[in-house]
Amino acid sequence: MIRSYLTMVAVGLFVFFSYCDHGYSGKFNKVVDIGDQAPAWKNLIGVDNEQHSLKDHKDAKAVVVIFTCNHCPVAKAYEERFKGFVKEYQDKGVDVVAINVSNIEADRLDKMKIRAKEQEFNFEYLYDPSQEIARKYGATCTPHSFVLNEQRQIAYMGKFDDNMEIEKVKYHYLRDAVDSLLGGEKPEVEETLQVGCSISYEEQG
Template sequence: MSRLPIGASAIPFELPGVDGRHYRLETFADHQVLGLIFSCNHCPYVQAWEERMIELQHEYAEHGVALVLLNANDPQKYPVDSFEAMQQRAQMFKYPFPYLHDQPQTTARAYGAERTPEVFLFNQARELVYHGAIDDNREPEHVQQHYLRNAIEAVLKHQPPPISETPAVGCTIKWSV
């Protein structure tokens, strides 16, 4: 499976959200920045970064930034990642962003996503400008490099991110086959 390269266009999708709506790439057309983050419920790495993702969305929403979480894990193998469990988690943590169910894993495969959490950040033209980790440490107090925050800041200033790619760190996506 090949990963979407830096500079590539966002790949269209249509997925159900835990809020009962269906989302498409076009749903976010008026946002300056779109961050697609492959995520899930059970991964300890996602859980370690969850509050930071929520904080980033709250901080940048008024600047035209949309973060979107997509869960592609096989709910048969991991019932904690089922659509119902996703709804419960989004409600429990008051997610300020859409949480989408990527079944049958077509969007994750199209993007070449492999881990949770794994970020694909797009500019207004929906060109991939950053791919990788949220920051450099799962422990918030030890973070030295704020990759996603710095990329968002750069894109809002119509500049390239200082770092455009980092290794995604986290659990592997749990594929159906």
């Protein structure tokens, strides 16, 4: 009897800690925090049919990682901004990598290729059907962005900017963060709450 109570105590405490101390690492991110070493992806296929890894960007002063997809209207609304950012920052040593982990029909690799071509993406667009890389970054929605500094630590994460309607944007969080890093400073705003379409995570086997 005592043993069963002890078991129940253990269960109770487990429930308590697993739900209460749900361990938000960042303010809004359950998995990673500012300053953490960025999870590295290896050999993810891109729309160019090549394999891509984080270490390919070893010379970059900063790497911007954006979890995105084809179908989400919010992600689509940002594509032009991503392209504009690349144009502006590629000569400053900033690389941009977009990663899709959604396996719904509209987001699969063949559709990614079509989207990248139609929209003339000027950045890597990679596919991780295992969804592992997004889980490692604690990505929740598309778009969800991260800025990695020269040491490949997470220096900023969250929104690209503060409004999905470009004409209403007031705060360019990601751009400001990158500017700070390029100027040798820590970003003033290191984390914002990303907003967008839920990432369709599949059941983990």
